[in-house]
Amino acid sequence: MTLAFEQLLNGLQLGVLLYLVAAGLTLVFGVMRVVNLAHGSFYMLGAYFVVAFASWTGSLMAGAVLALAATTAVALVVERLVIARLYRREPLDQLLATFGIVLFFDELAPLVWGPAGLTLALPPGLAAGVQLLPDLAVPVWRLVILAAGGLVAAGLGIVVARTRTGAWIRAGAADPETAQTLGVNLPLLFRGVFALGAALAGLAGILTAPLLTVQSGMGNDILVLAFVVVVLGGLGSMRGALAASLALGILDTAGRAALPELLAAVLSPEAADTAAPALSSMVVYVAMAAFLWARPDGLFPAPRR
Amino acid sequence: MTEPVLSVRGMRRRFGGVVAVRDVDLDVRDGEVHAVIGANGSGKTTLLRMIFGEVQPDAGRVVLAGRDVSELPVPARVRAGIGRAYQISSNFRGMSTADNVAFGVRAGVGIATALLPGAAAARHAGERTLALLARVGLGKRADDLAEDLSHGEHRQLELAMALATGPRVLLLDEPFAGLGSAEALFVRDLIRGAGIAVLMVEHDLDAVFAIADRVTVLARGEVVASGDPAAVRADPAARESFGNGAAP
Amino acid sequence: MTRPSPAVVAVTVLLMALAAAPLLAAATAQPFVLFLLTRLMILAIAATGLNLVLGIGGMPSFGHAALVGVGAYAAAIVALQTGGGAWTQTFWAVAAATLAAFAMGAISLRTRGIAFILVTLALGQMLFFFAAALEPLGGDDGINVPATFAGDAGFYYAVFALLAAATAATAWVRATPFGMALRGGAVNEDRIAAAGIDLPRVRLLAFAASGAVCGLAGALTTFHTAFVSPAAMGWSRSAELVAMVLVGGAGAVAGPLFGTAAFVALEELLSGYTTRWHLVFGPVLVIVVLAARGGIAGWIDGRTRD
Numbered sequence: 001m002t003l004a005f006e007q008l009l010n011g012l013q014l015g016v017l018l019y020l021v022a023a024g025l026t027l028v029f030g031v032m033r034v035v036n037l038a039h040g041s042f043y044m045l046g047a048y049f050v051v052a053f054a055s056w057t058g059s060l061m062a063g064a065v066l067a068l069a070a071t072t073a074v075a076l077v078v079e080r081l082v083i084a085r086l087y088r089r090e091p092l093d094q095l096l097a098t099f100g101i102v103l104f105f106d107e108l109a110p111l112v113w114g115p116a117g118l119t120l121a122l123p124p125g126l127a128a129g130v131q132l133l134p135d136l137a138v139p140v141w142r143l144v145i146l147a148a149g150g151l152v153a154a155g156l157g158i159v160v161a162r163t164r165t166g167a168w169i170r171a172g173a174a175d176p177e178t179a180q181t182l183g184v185n186l187p188l189l190f191r192g193v194f195a196l197g198a199a200l201a202g203l204a205g206i207l208t209a210p211l212l213t214v215q216s217g218m219g220n221d222i223l224v225l226a227f228v229v230v231v232l233g234g235l236g237s238m239r240g241a242l243a244a245s246l247a248l249g250i251l252d253t254a255g256r257a258a259l260p261e262l263l264a265a266v267l268s269p270e271a272a273d274t275a276a277p278a279l280s281s282m283v284v285y286v287a288m289a290a291f292l293w294a295r296p297d298g299l300f301p302a303p304r305r
Numbered sequence: 306m307t308e309p310v311l312s313v314r315g316m317r318r319r320f321g322g323v324v325a326v327r328d329v330d331l332d333v334r335d336g337e338v339h340a341v342i343g344a345n346g347s348g349k350t351t352l353l354r355m356i357f358g359e360v361q362p363d364a365g366r367v368v369l370a371g372r373d374v375s376e377l378p379v380p381a382r383v384r385a386g387i388g389r390a391y392q393i394s395s396n397f398r399g400m401s402t403a404d405n406v407a408f409g410v411r412a413g414v415g416i417a418t419a420l421l422p423g424a425a426a427a428r429h430a431g432e433r434t435l436a437l438l439a440r441v442g443l444g445k446r447a448d449d450l451a452e453d454l455s456h457g458e459h460r461q462l463e464l465a466m467a468l469a470t471g472p473r474v475l476l477l478d479e480p481f482a483g484l485g486s487a488e489a490l491f492v493r494d495l496i497r498g499a500g501i502a503v504l505m506v507e508h509d510l511d512a513v514f515a516i517a518d519r520v521t522v523l524a525r526g527e528v529v530a531s532g533d534p535a536a537v538r539a540d541p542a543a544r545e546s547f548g549n550g551a552a553p
Numbered sequence: 554m555t556r557p558s559p560a561v562v563a564v565t566v567l568l569m570a571l572a573a574a575p576l577l578a579a580a581t582a583q584p585f586v587l588f589l590l591t592r593l594m595i596l597a598i599a600a601t602g603l604n605l606v607l608g609i610g611g612m613p614s615f616g617h618a619a620l621v622g623v624g625a626y627a628a629a630i631v632a633l634q635t636g637g638g639a640w641t642q643t644f645w646a647v648a649a650a651t652l653a654a655f656a657m658g659a660i661s662l663r664t665r666g667i668a669f670i671l672v673t674l675a676l677g678q679m680l681f682f683f684a685a686a687l688e689p690l691g692g693d694d695g696i697n698v699p700a701t702f703a704g705d706a707g708f709y710y711a712v713f714a715l716l717a718a719a720t721a722a723t724a725w726v727r728a729t730p731f732g733m734a735l736r737g738g739a740v741n742e743d744r745i746a747a748a749g750i751d752l753p754r755v756r757l758l759a760f761a762a763s764g765a766v767c768g769l770a771g772a773l774t775t776f777h778t779a780f781v782s783p784a785a786m787g788w789s790r791s792a793e794l795v796a797m798v799l800v801g802g803a804g805a806v807a808g809p810l811f812g813t814a815a816f817v818a819l820e821e822l823l824s825g826y827t828t829r830w831h832l833v834f835g836p837v838l839v840i841v842v843l844a845a846r847g848g849i850a851g852w853i854d855g856r857t858r859d
Binding site: 029037082085092099100101102103106224227228231235271274277278282285286288289296298 | 667668670672674675830835843
Binding site: 357384391 | 733736743749751
């Protein structure tokens with residue numbers, strides 16, 4: 001019971017992080033029709049920046065704020081230099097150009113911060129456990145991640161559905177040409193949406209940084225998972241991204257928890273031990289393949305533009 | 306009266322809250338030109354696309370020469386004997402005129418034999434392609450790129466492409482749109498001379514009444530009149546739907 | 554038949570240069586050059602396989618490096634587990650990659666456009682994780698495979714002949730009804746269906762055939778490096794293959810060869826200065842994509858037309 005609850009929390013945590021990355025991808029794709037392979041780079045940069053700024057300022061919170069600002073600033077430069085020239089191009093051109101950006105940042109990060117991975121220690125207050133169940137203590141930071149994800153999901157929903165900016169975003173997604181004639185400043189809207197998406201990915205990187213080793217290429221693995229989320233949710237659908245993120249997060253965690261025991265039943269213990277991690281990485285992809293077989297357009301197919 | 310070669314029953318389709326086509330029945334007989342007319346948004350094109358399998362109907366059956374093809378995908382309907390020409394010239398502009406027609410000619414040959422360039426089947430396909438081009442008046446344009454054709458020639462190419470699959474029924478989407486009178490006469494004779502059943506959706510009422518053996522009038526997705534051209538022309542409901550002054 | 558296009562002339566010259574290279578390498582005592590050129594040619598074979606779906610069929614797969622990897626692993630498994638020779642290894646490499654491509658195509662071809670790209674990418678990543686799970690084969694680290702060919706000129710010429718054959722096969726398939734249907738489908742799916750052609754089946758066959766070519770390239774990689782590792786199967790390697798095809802000129806018969814040559818030359822040039830050559834290569838790729846259309850093959854043909 002305790003174990004299941006703990007796994008559920010782990011699954012939700014992965015789901016929330018996935019959502020933060022996938023929400024940015026979905027926004028950028030939904031409004032600009034750009035698929036950005038470099039989206040994972042902003043996740044990585046967020047993580048590197050928070051380590052750097054936290055040690056510089058001596059405060060995790062100050063470091064997180066600075067890291068978010070820095071990631072967004074980098075995104076604005078990238079948008080100005082490359083992405084803005086890709087809006088009217090073929091998807092393949094977009095993918096290749098943004099792939100060039102991935103190569104650049106994956107090489108730049110170890111040059112700036114050293115080839116060895118970095119770690120970020122949580123201050124005692126955030127590392128301390130909260131007694132959720134009699135025999136289960138969960139670090140405060142993990143609850144922060146869940147709360148941040150929940151707030152962003154709710155916040156995005158409100159911004160897109162209720163505010164003036166959201167109306168621009170929806171108009172831009174539905175029909176950019178008409179939106180422009182109605183007075184929407186498209187270049188500015190595009191820049192803003194791109195920066196917002198990158199900031200969300202950066203936030204995911206910042207939240208993850210204390211939990212793992214920050215290293216070059218860390219954005220690429222979560223990027224592929226976020227792609228799976230985007231496809232399963234239905235391209236451009238925010239609620240689809242939310243549902244698919246949480247489902248995949250829980251599925252992946254459940255697979256990692258259950259697979260070693262299942263494998264141990266058929267393989268020798270050593271073989272099961274070594275094969276389980278990689279095989280459990282496959283679980284979400286197998287699920288994706290099965291789901292797409294039945295519903296090629298995903299959970300919430302977007303209306304064709 | 307002969308059995309209809311194409312028989313459409315109870316076709317229905319909604320888009321969102323709008324009923325585009327409501328319970329349409331239609332028959333096309335061998336050698337007959339059946340025209341469907343109606344204002345913009347009357348559901349003509351949706352009906353045509355449903356018969357061809359490009360749009361899935363909410364209800365309704367399509368029977369071709371006694372065979373129910375309602376569940377078949379587009380290529381299978383084509384092989385069963387339904388041909389289709391398009392309203393917008395969307396042929397393969399970077400390829401030669403002959404290559405455009407050859408797609409349909411070779412489709413029946415099959416993938417395996419299609420891989421052997423020198424085979425007898427391929428030679429036969431080449432001859433048939435040239436014969437079709439000659440028939441629609443493009444005999445001298447076989448090796449020219451499709452993008453170099455005039456608007457009227459594109460129409461002729463459309464017809465050749467549709468005839469290439471050897472259809473029993475030809476579905477034509479506004480074959481006279483944008484044609485000059487000489488070109489229109491030529492296309493009209495082509496359609497009449499095709500010698501197969503034709504179901505056409507058309508805006509040009511003069512052309513319709515000049516060549517159609519049977520006319521069906523659609524309004525807001527429903528059949529308001531159907532019969533031989535003279536009767537339809539006299540029908541008050543039909544007159545109302547295509548507007549005063551438009552009808553001759 | 555009209556005069557051969559400049560791109561055809563260029564690819565012929567390139568192939569003749571590759572054919573003469575071993576003599577040059579022997580004369581100048583630079584065996585490293587042969588190793589590099591062999592790598593280039595194997596990559597070009599893989600890119601030729603990808604060109605069938607990406608360039609000719611308009612199906613942008615971002616999972617093809619994984620198919621090359623399936624071939625490489627199959628060849629390695631045959632050598633390690635059964636001690637089978639080069640023919641057996643090649644057979645199983647091609648068979649396994651064809652099967653994997655068939656499955657990948659069957660799933661991904663249910664989707665369109667961007668989703669297709671992302672699904673091929675994800676399925677490639679799935680194969681990557683599967684290879685990493687093969688613990689008897691070294692898992693993440695990969696494993697050494699007994700060398701089948703010891704860097705001899707015979708192997709060089711075998712790879713050369715296969716590359717020439719793959720290039721010629723591309724030219725031939727492009728002109729067959731099958732290839733025409735594939736090209737037509739890349740432009741307008743509806744019209745191909747209206748011609749009575751079962752386009753999904755044509756595409757699936759093309760995808761499987763492209764997997765077969767990539768499987769062959771995989772087996773050759775195993776022969777060439779006597780080593781297999783999942784690292785060669787990741788999505789960024791697939792993206793590199795796509796870059797080679799597009800930079801060379803998608804759909805053009807010579808495109809993969811041009812693109813691979815440009816890629817390997819740039820890599821050699823840059824990595825001579827720094828190990829962090831991606832720092833330059835990344836921006837170069839961005840600039841090439843933003844500036845160029847039609848790739849190298851299109852550029853060569855276009856210049857002479859003006």
